[in-house]
Amino acid sequence: MIINKVRETIKKNNLVNGGDKIILGVSGGPDSICMLHILNYLKDEFNIKIYAAHLNHKIRGIEAQKDAMYVAKICDIMRVPCFIRAIDVPAYCKEKGVSLEEGARTLRYNMFFEIKDKIGADKIAIAQNINDQAETVIMRMMRGTGLQGLKGIQYKREDGIIRPLLDVDRAYIEEYCEQNNLNPRIDQTNLEEIYTRNKIRLKLIPYMVENFNPNLKESIARMTNLLKDDSDFIMEQLNKSFDEICSKISDNTISIDIDQFTNTHKALKNRIIRKCINFVLGNIEGIEQKNIQDVNDLINSDKNNIRIDLPKGILVYKKNGKILFTDEEIIEEKISYNYIIPKSGYIKIKESNTIVESKILNIDEYDKSSNDKYIKFFDADKIKGSLNIRNRRNGDKIKLLGLGGSKKIKDLFIDLKIPKEERDLIPILSDEKGIIWVIGHRMSEDYKIDSNTNNILRISFKAL
Amino acid sequence: MIINKVRETIKKNNLVNGGDKIILGVSGGPDSICMLHILNYLKDEFNIKIYAAHLNHKIRGIEAQKDAMYVAKICDIMRVPCFIRAIDVPAYCKEKGVSLEEGARTLRYNMFFEIKDKIGADKIAIAQNINDQAETVIMRMMRGTGLQGLKGIQYKREDGIIRPLLDVDRAYIEEYCEQNNLNPRIDQTNLEEIYTRNKIRLKLIPYMVENFNPNLKESIARMTNLLKDDSDFIMEQLNKSFDEICSKISDNTISIDIDQFTNTHKALKNRIIRKCINFVLGNIEGIEQKNIQDVNDLINSDKNNIRIDLPKGILVYKKNGKILFTDEEIIEEKISYNYIIPKSGYIKIKESNTIVESKILNIDEYDKSSNDKYIKFFDADKIKGSLNIRNRRNGDKIKLLGLGGSKKIKDLFIDLKIPKEERDLIPILSDEKGIIWVIGHRMSEDYKIDSNTNNILRISFKAL
Structure with a gap:
C-alpha cells in the first residue's frame, strides 16, 4: 500500500x-x-x-x-x-x-x-x-x-x-x-x-x-499543492513583468523603469525589488521587508537624483525616471564642453544639439524689436579675448541686467527651477572677463548695447 | 493608543x-x-x-x-x-x-x-x-x-x-x-x-x-495582508483570462474555448471552471473539488460530443472544441433536408454548400474511366419515382456494390469512421425505392449500369 x-x-x-x-x-x-x-x-x-x-x-x-x-x-x-x-x-x-x-x-x-x-x-x-x-x-x-x-x-x-x-x-x-x-x-x-x-x-x-x-x-x-500552483503562476507573471520593466545595465547593475513599475500590480512590486537585489547580490539574505519598503518609498517620493543604501552594500539610485540597483558607487561623468566661437560664422554644439550663428552688425542693422529668447545682441567692443560657448563651471557668476551686483549661476538655476540633471546641459556664452549670456535665460549687464555702441554682436541659437 | x-x-x-x-x-x-x-x-x-x-x-x-x-x-x-x-x-x-x-x-x-x-x-x-x-x-x-x-x-x-x-x-x-x-x-x-x-x-x-x-x-x-495582494493579483489575471476564453451564450449558458483553456496556467484552470459554474448557478455551493476535477478530465479526454452532470443541476457539454456549462438540456436541432432533383439540370444544396448537376446520357457518352468520387453514373431506367438529395433518416439501408445483402447506413458511417456530428451533413441520393448513393462514399448495387442499360443518369457534385 x-x-x-x-x-x-x-x-x-x-x-x-x-x-x-x-x-x-x-x-x-x-x-x-x-x-x-x-x-x-x-x-x-x-x-x-x-x-x-x-x-x-x-x-x-x-x-x-x-x-x-x-x-x-x-x-x-x-x-x-x-x-x-x-x-x-x-x-x-x-x-x-x-x-x-x-x-x-x-x-x-x-x-x-x-x-x-x-x-x-x-x-x-x-x-x-x-x-x-x-x-x-x-x-x-x-x-x-x-x-x-x-x-x-x-x-x-x-x-x-x-x-x-x-x-x-x-x-x-x-x-x-x-x-x-x-x-x-x-x-x-x-x-x-x-x-x-x-x-x-x-x-x-x-x-x-x-x-x-x-x-x-x-x-x-x-x-x-494548490498554493504551489498559485505561487508558480505568480512567478511566471513576475518573470514577464521583470523582463519588461527591468534592464540589466551590467553584471552588477540593474534598473527599473519607474513609470512601468508604478503601473504594476502591488503583488509583483515587492517581488520585483527583491529580484533586482538578488540580481546584484546573488541572494537576498540579510534583506528585510523594511528595506524593500524603503525602496518603495524612494520610488513613490517626489525627490529625484537621490540614493539610499541597503544592507550588504546595495546602493539604490533614483534618477532620470529609473531606479538603479548596484553595489558600486555611480560616479557622475561631469558633462563638460567649451567651444571657441568665431566673431562671424557658424559652429555646431553637439552637447546641446544646436547651431550657433555669430555676426558683427553695424548699429543701423540692429533690430531692437526682436523678442526671440535665442537671438540676442551685445556691444561687440565690450567683449575681451575669445568668445566661448561652454557649460557652467564652479564659481560662475553673472551681473544680471537690471539687478545691481552679481549672482551665482548656481543660485540663478535654483531660482529658475531648472532640475539638477539639466543644469550641465545649458549653454553659456562667455569671454575672458566673465559670463555674457545664459542662453535662453538671462543676459549680463556688462555687455549691453548703450548710446556709445558702434559695433553689435548678434548671436543666434537654433536647434538641429 | x-x-x-x-x-x-x-x-x-x-x-x-x-x-x-x-x-x-x-x-x-x-x-x-x-x-x-x-x-x-x-x-x-x-x-x-x-x-x-x-x-x-x-x-x-x-x-x-x-x-x-x-x-x-x-x-x-x-x-x-x-x-x-x-x-x-x-x-x-x-x-x-x-x-x-x-x-x-x-x-x-x-x-x-x-x-x-x-x-x-x-x-x-x-x-x-x-x-x-x-x-x-x-x-x-x-x-x-x-x-x-x-x-x-x-x-x-x-x-x-x-x-x-x-x-x-x-x-x-x-x-x-x-x-x-x-x-x-x-x-x-x-x-x-x-x-x-x-x-x-x-x-x-x-x-x-x-x-x-x-x-x-x-x-x-x-x-x-501579503496573501491578499497575491489573491487580488490572481483574481485580476483570472478575470482577464475568463474574458478571453469564455463566451456568455445566454443568461444561463457559458462556454469555454478548449484550445485556449489548455494553454492557460494550471492555477487559473480550476478558478475558470468555478467561475463558469458560478455564472450558471449564481454561487458555487455544493460544488466540490472532485466535480471541478471531473470537468478537467472531460476537457482532457479524447471524447467529443459528451455530457457530464454535476450537482445542483449543472450540465457540462463537450462539443465542437467548446465546453458548455448550462442548467438546461441542450436539445440538438436535427439537421434535416430533402431536395427533389430534376432528371436534367442543376440544384443548389445549401446544407452541404454544393451544386448538384444531373444529366441523362446516351450509353455511348458514358465514360467508364472517371475516377472522381463526386461524379457517378447510374442506370436511369432503374430509378423509380422522384430523385432526391437528402440527409440520412432512421432505418436507412443500402445494398452495397459487391456485398451480398444490405447494410444499415448507421453501420456504414461507423465503418467509415465518420464522426457523429458530421453524419447528418452527408448528402444521400435516393429514389422512392431506397438509397442510390451515399455521396462521396458508396453506391448501391441496385442502380448499377449493366449490359442491359440504355439510358445513363450522370450526377456530379461540386463544392461552391
Missing part, C-alpha cells in the same frame, strides 16, 4: 525519468531506510539506478559511527552502491559560527551535490514525509511567512532534489520498517531546531488532529 | 470617506462596544455619521433581552441612533434546517443590509479584531483551504462591510472597555462553532504564542 502511494507520487509529479541515476540521502533513520527499501524494489519498474549517500557527522561520536555502519551494512545486503563520508561537523560549525543543525544540513547537501557531479547522477532523493510537510508549513505559518513559505516542501526542485515519500504518513513508514525487519536507527539528536519541531510533532499536531481535523496532514498537503 | 491604531487602520485601508453614513453592528460584547465608543469619538475627525444596529436573536430569552436593553441604553447615552430588531432566530433555524450560529449570522447580516438600504448608508462596520483574524486563519488552515481562505478576514469588502478594529489585540479592547467603564455584556453563547473557536482561542493560540512565536497574531496578520 505504501509502495503504491510512492509509485503514484513519483508518476504524478514526474519525479524520475527512465535511465535516471538517483542518489538517496540515507541517514539510517526510518524515513530514509524505508525510501531506500522501496526505491530498491521499484528501481526496475522505473528503470532507474540508485545509490546511497551517508554523512557521518561525528556529532555524537559512537552513535554516529554506528549509524554509518548500519547504512553500509543494509546497502551491502540490498546491493546498493553506498557513499559514506565522515566530516567533523561540530568543528566546521564552530569555525563558521553556525548552529549544528545548519552546519550539518549545509555539509550534507554539499556532499550530495558533489557525488551527483562526480558520478553524473540526475537526481537526489530526500526522504521527507507528509508529517514533515505539515510540520514545516505550520512552523512557517506560526513564525510568519508568505506564499513562497506556505507552499511547503516541494516534490521536485530544479536542482534535482526529489521527495518521493512526501505523500506518505510517518506511521506507515514505521510500520513498513517493522514489517520488513529493517531495524532503522533512531535519531538521538536533540538540537534546538529539532526540539522545536518535536513540540510541533508531538504536542501541537496531535492536539489539532484530535480537536479540529482528523485529516489535518492531508488537508495541509492539499493546501500546499 | 488603541484609538491611534484604529485611526491608522481606517486611513491605511481607506475604510471611510468624508460624509459616509456607517451602520455599526453592535452585539453588546466588548468588541462592538469598544468600536462604538471609538468611532463615536472619531466621527467628527473623519466627518462620518454613525448608527448602531442590534439583533435580539432570542436565543437565550432573558439574556438576549438584557443585551438589547444594554445596547439601547449605551447608544442613548452616546446619542447614537440605534436600530434594534427582535427575530426568533431559533424558530427560523428550525424552519430552514440550519445551525443557530449560521441562522443568527444570516439574519444579522440581512438586517444590516436592510437598514443600510433604508437609511441610504454607505458602510457596515463589524468589530472583528486581530485575534479573530488569527483564529480564523488557523481554523481554515487546519480544516484545509486555499489562497482565498488564507487571506483571512478583509478590512473592506465590496458590499460595504468594513472592519476598523482588525489590527487591534483583544486584550487592548478589554482594557479600553474597563478604562472607559463601558461594562460590555459577556456573551454566554455556547454554540458549537463558538466552542471550536474557544478551543483555538483559549488553548491552541496561547500554546503557539508561548512555544513558537510571541508575536503570532501580528505574524499571521502580516501573512494575510
